[in-house]
Amino acid sequence: MNQTPQPHAVKSQAFVENSDKAHWHDEALWFIREKRDKQVHGIPEWERLRETASQIKGHTLSKLDTYLIAFEEKATALGAHVHWAKDGREHNQIVYDILRKHQVQRVVKSKSMLTEECHLNPFLEKHGIEVVDTDLGERIVQLRQETPSHIVLPAIHIKKEEVGALFHEHLGTEIGATDPKYLTEAARHHLREKFMDADAGITGVNFAIAETGGIVVCTNEGNADLGVSLPKLHIACMGLEKLIPHVKDLSVFTRLLARSATGQPITTYTSHFHGPRDGGELHIVLLDNGRTALRQNETYSEALNCIRCGACMNTCPVYRRSGGHSYSATVPGPIGSVLNPMQDAATYQSLPFACSLCGSCTDVCPVKIPLHHQLLTLRNHIRLKGHLAWSKKIAMALTARVLGRPLLFRFFGAIARRGMSVWPGLLNNRFNTWGKQRDLPEPPAASFASWYKKNRKDKKV
Amino acid sequence: MVVGLFIPCYVDQFYPDVGIATLELLEHFNVDVVFPEAQTCCGQPMANAGCTDDAGPLAHRFVQIFKSYDYIVAPSGSCVAMVRHHYDSYLGTHPDFLSLKSKTYELCEFMVDVLKVDALDLSFPYRVGLHESCHGLRELRMGQSSEIVGPTFSKSRQLLELIGGLEITALKRPDECCGFGGTFAVNEEAISCMMGLDRLADHEQAGTQVLTATDMSCLMHLSGLIKRQKKPVHVMHIAQILAGRIPSE
């Protein structure tokens, strides 16, 4: 990122301006939240599952070095190659070097938010390698030269008419076609060709098992498997925090992931890879990029529990009404509003304030990240880093001084009330943001304190 | 038992009747209530804005003013949540803080858990829309949030159900946030108002005549929208309904 992106509040206002689209987007995501509810309310032990998952993650992160070494050892013994990248740049270089060594020209990639985080595609394309994103939603945004707006449903902000127009231009579908079946069929044929012609497949990793050195990839479309079962080269990219200790831990996470993400009992495909296939090669790239730093921060380290399900986005009333692009970050929504400012407070300072602190995200998170508490505390963190606007700091400091002295408080309160009733125009004008769409309260003649004094004056404190 | 009445700063200044109703309601149940006049604010607006240095002194003041009461009761879920959940960083080791935390209650919580109110001799023949304010719901766990898998309960609803003729309306989204969120209401005005208007649309389709909640902050925001839109919905804080008030014409 070269320039500081526009703050969330500016982008969200623009999103809301198209009221029909904003409501459509909100309803689409609420529908997924409802599907999630239907699934989870059928699992009586759901809250216990969440607690168990949270504990597994907490334990793993507290011994991450031990588990990483065990994972590397086991994976290597199975014939996989394990690489370590400290940041996005190094990650991309590692991937490119592997591809170059195998003279790869065409890559198919299944969903990996991590590769988005590292901006892998433009890097590889700059070096003359074709990268095709094979998840239908990812392919759609790729053709539109956009970034995904949701980590699980990348094209949730796009209408079928727009997909129809896009496919007409790139895939030769009929003009004006909007039937999702027809458009998906066209994408199926188009992407089949890409799978057949690919020299290598890149995937993300949902879970990596320390005990066995294996990796697990979860998809609904089958594109990850097609992508790595045809070409001989499989590169799997993962964040350090994707590690879990044992195979049996998968029973907990596979029960939580799809239910939280899309309201399905499990993804269509949950593929377990232990070592390369016969005659093939498997490379696993481990990425840090700020994860070790976050782990050391007691207040926010639980954010590393994240299994990238997107449930927090589906439930967040702000995300639903502002869209993922308003966050200007690879991972948006509540979890993104913790991860991004922790990485770069200056660029992402507006994100923790893009939150009404309702707490719904915390309640849906399958790994019990206390998101809304972290978002509140982050605001202080941002102030300490020097990114809070001076006007805000001064206003808050002054208000606190007034509120610290009951006489001053009552005095200014009385003035405000008097002013509002005598001169409503003072506040009902375009400088008053509150008043754009809302009336101000009717100012009463007396405060509660003065009523109390008059009517309960014999009460001792 | 002596209860220290804790009135949110903006309720003191702009909605004094909510304070009066709370007082009258507690007195009706023979509770000895005192309003310590030195109080001003719990510090939530400062903490909300990230200015914890400014909130700290207010937290200390709060403990000093209220520590001697048997209970502290407030007609506000968010202010009570501030004291019970967010004062730790300012007052963690303060000797009076631990006991203060355990005796600070939101009004409905107090009525259900301490006073154990199981009957109200009231009639309120209106369709009431209950807005489950987020802090009360997800911080104080005054009710079961729709996200959590577990038995359904709601202390505010429980009390409303004791009132004759009162019908609680059925919402499409039973506990979605109204969009106030403190400074959020101004910082992200567009989203805040869209959220509020969506809540009102839900209440409209449900047939709500009187909108109520445990937090006046939510109601101030929703009422502001209602008045600007000139909608015929009455807004009353739950304390006012429980104290026997009826919607003003």
Place this chain on the structure above:
Amino acid sequence: MSSRDDILAQLRYKSVIEMPYPDLNQSWIKFADPIETFIASVTAVGGEVVQVDRETNLTEAIDLLPVYRTAKMVASCSTHAPIEGGGLDDISDPHDLENLDVFIADGVLGVAENGAIWLTDEKLPHRVALFITQHLILTVRRQNIVHNMHEAYQQINVTKPGFGVFISGPSKTADIEQSLVIGAHGARSLTVFILDW
């Protein structure tokens, strides 16, 4: 210092309080009739279920499936429903399976809570067959249907062979305006035969 050393050093530099590993021996969901629940789960995710009580019925039933009758290229790695000359041993390049219409394989077990079937590439020379085929047919023994994923992971071996997968229903996507479309990149249909012997 390599990045590996860097990262490990960072992880060890400031000690993080060790959090205990939880006990996974808890009571997890069980169904009154796991077979019935399994069937309902498979159906809910877009699959079809047929119960058969002997091998001849299985091959007959497969013969009757419209997708099988209209198929031009079929293959089977199933021991219960082999196809004469339809094994994958003669295929050296997985790309040659591009036009595979129907593929039949044996599942190891089924999971009632989500309709998933576990299988590996133990008897499967080319794992791509499971995904490249237009239509997939899987068998699973009735006695091998378990209640939940905890039981499943207790019973299966994920490390040998090197590839194993839980398949729940046909491939699908809802990426275009949340409209569910069955048959994204993988199989367009899944038929599950529960073998009752």
